[in-house]
Amino acid sequence: MKKENLEKSLYKILNFRGKEGLSKKQLAEYFPPGKKVFGKITQTISKLVGQGKIRITDGKYHLIPRIEGKSVDFSPSSKDKNIDMDKDKDKGRDRNGRRSFSSSRNSSVEGVVKKADDSGCLILDSKTNDSIKVYPETFPTAIVGDLVEVKILRKSKFNSVGKIIAIKKRETSRFFFKKVKGEIIARQYFPLKIAINDMQSLKEDKWYLGEFLNNISARSLKARTIEEVTQKMDFDIVELLEKYKIRTSFPEEVLRDSKLEPKEILARIDKTQITTFTIDGEDAKDFDDAISISKEGKSFRLLVHIADVSHYVRTGSSIDKEALKRGTSIYFPKRVVPMLPENLSNELCSLKPNVNRNAFTCEMLISHNAIVEKAWIYPSKINSNRRFTYNEVQAILDEELQDPLHQELQTCFELFKVLEKRKIKLGAIDFDLPEAQLHIDDDGELVDISLIERKTSHKIIEEMMIITNETVAKFCMKAKIPVLYRHHPVPSEDKANNLLSAFKAAGVEVGEIDLKEPKTYQTLLKNTPDELKPMFQPMALRSMQQAYYTNDDSSHFGLARDYYCHFTSPIRRYPDLIVHRQLKQFFLLSQLEFPMQVARFPKTKAKDFIIPELKNINATGKNNSQSERKAIEIEREYIKRKKAQFMSDKLGTTYDTIVNGFHSNGVFLEIPRLKVEGYLAFQEIPGSWTYDQSTQTAHNRSHGDLKSLKFGDELKVILDKVDTVRNTIDFKLASEV
Missing domain, CATH: 2.40.50.140 (Nucleic acid-binding proteins)
Structure with missing residues (x-):
């Protein structure tokens, strides 16, 4: 970057940030990372300070408003609407x-x-x-x-x-704000000051709902006040749904059509008389899947019943068009934004106990070596006998509770051990990470954070869904039925090598490995000391490429499967609905009798199959992948916001942290018991620090007791700053270090 361009950029950034000023670290974050860029920024700032063009106060740089009699302004005229x-x-x-x-x-x-x-x-x-x-x-x-x-x-x-x-x-979008000492303070970050057209009528320190106007200016964001906020609500949910343009209500036509009972297009096999049950979370309402299980000699007969959403959501209907736009449901701790109207997601499609429900069943005969010997897929009618929670199932397996279905649950556990053994043999990567559970009160405030360990009961259902998805995907590929597969690519070479460097720096035994084999990652994590696993498991996860939906490749690297699709959650994922529809069309067009055997299916009949078409399948897959990533971004940003707010009243508190990431100008630290992440700038640590990306370590080249840092290192720090607008947390080193 040329010096004159860098000076201009620094002027521009400081001009837009107004009175608050920026530290050197904050200025550096506006530019691409790298030691050379940071060095140039440091030199340029020093030069401008020396020339009297920038001043520094309390560690923050401010633009001196006038230089040689001219106002510093790199913005176009505010009169220009475009x-x-x-x-x-x-x-x-x-x-x-x-x-x-x-x-x-x-x-x-x-x-x-x-x-x-x-x-x-x-x-x-x-x-x-x-x-x-x-x-x-x-x-x-x-x-x-x-x-x-x-x-x-x-x-x-x-x-x-x-x-x-x-x-x-500029689309009109809404946001929350209040007037504090005559200034507009928004709850979220915006690049410019907000100009409200009716400032004088606003009360001090009261929350308002505002709306941006399509009146574009480079000096401010023009907005109007809609109303004062008088009722309790989770501001963060409302803001995020507005920010990402997520529609929460359904059109009247969709709500009306969701109450209709369509005609059957295929016969159903009656499974209402066999023992069936669901296992879900405490707060779940949309029950996608139910299971039936029994032993046959050394083999297991597993029936996985999935809600038959395709019966109610027909191709091209108003409900289908709305579901396609949404792509997925979005989950918050105390609220769900569903893909389907609640009349379907929580009622007609949900596999609730003691009511007949339409399902799509994948019936499998699984050997004691976890081989699917035979499998059948067919539309069914089921009646769930029982709704279990994960905690209940775990207590029954641990013999803390007695239950009439104890034997069925014990059989589930036996099958799980068989499936787990195969998973390990294949080299599938198991990220057995504790999750941070946010406890939100009725005002939308985070009051506590607890860690939830994955129980065996969770893993049982997870493995059953994986083998079901694999079985369905394998059949679709063999029968050449066009569906969206859940493809997970091999990790990129750069990220894989960076991960390997971090393992080596931490002293993890590496040896001769192939970074294109999932078993490599399984072995690395197995060799990682227990105290470092909470750091290295998320790091390994971040090194992976994102999985996505496509018709071109059915392989899944992380699961070490050649065939994989999503079949088991059509209430909350649109790609699953596509798989259901394509299977139904295949059965209908080929006039097949039920139940049709799909594992070890007769290839000699393949020439007689009529393959259903699916136009623009990869474009649909790309859109669904983007919808999924948007939902993940929303959920992550919500958690990040809540954690920043939770920590905001704890300034000055000392925490034990571990290093879980690096930046060219500092390190990222995590408070393990809260799963809260913050930043420690190198300038806050005594000495002269540099980051070595090749080894994923940082080194002190001068004075100071602390000489190096690597992943997993422990540091005692003090919570120094929390920005609840940008949702950032900054630490400083405690004196004990």
């Missing part, structure tokens, strides 16, 4: 005479801002749906939902980097 930084191409300046950020539009695209914070923007190309990263120094004024024009600066197979050259349109 901000365009590239009008006067010949002179390389915009219409106000200032230098443009772009000299050409030949490689520009339009897209929608899907994520925006002080680390930059993530934009979704309107035509290709590809993601584009925009660093904040190129134009830090876009907000989520904006339609923007982006010039592509760099493009690779996996991602693109660009800069915003114009904001074309």
